[in-house]
Amino acid sequence: xxxxxxxxxxxxxxxxxxxxxxxxxxxxxxxxxxxxxxxxxxxxxxxxxxxxxxxxxxxxxxxxxxxxxxxxxxxxxxxxxxxxxxxxxxxxxxxxxxxxxxxxxxxxxxxxxxxxxxxxxxxxxxxxxxxxxxxxxxxxxxxxxxxxxxxxxxxxxxxxxxxxxxxxxxxxxxxxxx
Numbered sequence: 443x444x445x446x447x448x449x450x451x452x453x454x455x456x457x458x459x460x461x462x463x464x465x466x467x468x469x470x471x472x473x474x475x476x477x478x479x480x481x482x483x484x485x486x487x488x489x490x491x492x493x494x495x496x497x498x499x500x501x502x503x504x505x506x507x508x509x510x511x512x513x514x515x516x517x518x519x520x521x522x523x524x525x526x527x528x529x530x531x532x533x534x535x536x537x538x539x540x541x542x543x544x545x546x547x548x549x550x551x552x553x554x555x556x557x558x559x560x561x562x563x564x565x566x567x568x569x570x571x572x573x574x575x576x577x578x579x580x581x582x583x584x585x586x587x588x589x590x591x592x593x594x595x596x597x598x599x600x601x602x603x604x605x606x607x608x609x610x611x612x613x614x615x616x617x618x619x620x
Contacts, residue, residue, distance in 0.1 A: 446491050446523040449504045451516050452606035454486040460514045470511055482616045489619055517604045519549045523620040534573035535582045542610035548579040548594050554601035562600050
């Protein structure tokens with residue numbers, strides 16, 4: 443059975459570091475045996491279809507390819523197409539979000555420790571809002587990303603997992619490609 447995956451390498455093509463040409467990445471992933479290879483925007487949102495149903499296998503291949511072909515070593519987080527659609531369906535902060543470009547979903551490498559998540563949720567993050575559901579942390583940052591305190595680095599430190607964020611608009615563009 444073929445499964446569609448979204449692979450999210452963190453921090454590629456942001457600024458001058460970790461440059462990866464998307465056309466070449468698509469070509470190399472196709473050479474690796476993936477089908478339906480597509481990229482969304484230049485920041486490393488990669489869609490692939492694979493015979494594997496194991497996200498960790500897909501992650502390992504993409505990380506190896508990024509390292510060997512582009513000398514880029516970054517964390518990658520993977521979700522199935524159905525999991526990404528479910529993220530959009532859940533939308534736990536819909537009542538407070540007024541600008542989707544300032545609404546982020548942090549995709550976590552695993553489910554955070556429940557006590558660590560509860561402790562973080564109990565804190566006042568105003569004016570930001572936070573919801574953690576499963577392996578995603580939703581962050582509303584009304585003052586913009588540059589002013590936010592609930593960054594992926596902060597969440598990683600507090601929750602003990604790897605995180606990579608995508609804004610709501612980008613997730614909509616990704617889902618349209620599935």
